[in-house]
Amino acid sequence: MNRVDGKVALVTGGARGIGGEAARQLVQAGAKVAITDLLEPEGEALAAELGNGTIFLQHDVTDEAAWARVVGETVGQLGGLDILVNNAGVWERSVIEEASVEQFDRICGVNLKGVFLGTKHAINAMKSRPADADSASIINLSSTAGLVGSSTSAIYSMTKGGVRLFTKSTAIEVRARGYNIRCNSVHPGATESAMQDDILATSNMTAAEIETHKATRTPMGRFGKPLDIAQAILFLASNDSAWMTGSEMVVDGGYTAR
Numbered sequence: 737m738n739r740v741d742g743k744v745a746l747v748t749g750g751a752r753g754i755g756g757e758a759a760r761q762l763v764q765a766g767a768k769v770a771i772t773d774l775l776e777p778e779g780e781a782l783a784a785e786l787g788n789g790t791i792f793l794q795h796d797v798t799d800e801a802a803w804a805r806v807v808g809e810t811v812g813q814l815g816g817l818d819i820l821v822n823n824a825g826v827w828e829r830s831v832i833e834e835a836s837v838e839q840f841d842r843i844c845g846v847n848l849k850g851v852f853l854g855t856k857h858a859i860n861a862m863k864s865r866p867a868d869a870d871s872a873s874i875i876n877l878s879s880t881a882g883l884v885g886s887s888t889s890a891i892y893s894m895t896k897g898g899v900r901l902f903t904k905s906t907a908i909e910v911r912a913r914g915y916n917i918r919c920n921s922v923h924p925g926a927t928e929s930a931m932q933d934d935i936l937a938t939s940n941m942t943a944a945e946i947e948t949h950k951a952t953r954t955p956m957g958r959f960g961k962p963l964d965i966a967q968a969i970l971f972l973a974s975n976d977s978a979w980m981t982g983s984e985m986v987v988d989g990g991y992t993a994r
């Protein structure tokens with residue numbers, strides 16, 4: 737189950753958090769992985785730890801020339817591109833009345849432009865795959881914030897809602913053009929990571945209130961762990977999800993079920 741033997745994956749924002757765990761799971765399931773991130777020391781260290789040919793490429797997902805370079809280097813060094821995980825993302829607390837255009841551009845730049853550029857360059861590298869081969873797989877990190885609204889981060893929610901529909905359009909468009917590519921989104925609920933630490937640190941909750949919040953936010957009684965999300969990413973990367981495209985996989989401990 738969930739094997740990706742011999743496949744090549746590129747994981748953006750893969751130096752830590754959900755992306756780092758996705759890279760680890762993909763390597764353990766047999767893939768050759770290119771980790772890309774702004775964070776060079778962390779990315780280099782993780783690539784060395786994972787071994788098995790894992791490479792790290794420094795990369796800003798908002799930069800189109802950088803996308804051409806990292807996709808080219810991945811194909812050149814690892815032999816192709818079968819799986820793209822558009823994971824890099826940023827979260828900022830925002831109040832609509834006070835938010836600046838600079839903040840809007842910052843959040844949209846990474847969360848929307850980054851996903852668009854990654855998809856554009858990956859399609860180019862994936863589109864010549866034969867119809868009878870396993871489909872290439874593009875996996876986009878949306879969020880529960882792309883499904884329901886938020887009182888603290890409307891711009892972030894806007895980007896994650898955009899990722900949800902961009903995913904569905906990508907899924908339909910690539911098939912209409914005859915390409916053997918699938919595209920799905922993953923919607924994590926609150927998951928332990930540096931991003932989540934920032935969300936909690938700017939929440940004005942006391943340490944005790946944060947513990948209560950973690951225990952009561954979801955029916956499952958806890959926050960997610962990067963592994964909870966990475967296992968969904970691995971499933972969508974593998975051929976076990978061969979008939980899934982344009983779908984939204986919600987991994988949120990039941991948060992959006994009530």
Ligand SMILES: NC(=O)c1ccc[n+]([C@@H]2O[C@H](COP(=O)([O-])OP(=O)(O)OC[C@H]3O[C@@H](n4cnc5c(N)ncnc54)[C@H](O)[C@@H]3O)[C@@H](O)[C@H]2O)c1
Pocket residue numbers: 748749750751752753754755772773774775795796797798822823824825826827846877878879880881923924925926927928929930931932
């Ligand atoms: N942690 C959560 O609660 C949660 C919930 C729902 C969705 N998500 C989404 O999951 C994804 C991963 O989040 P995480 O929690 O692991 O966060 P994280 O902050 O731990 O990791 C995000 C990574 O993206 C990288 N990054 C940021 N801007 C970049 C850029 N311009 N170019 C390249 N890399 C860049 C960061 O350096 C970092 O390594 C994000 O898209 C996030 O929005 C997270």
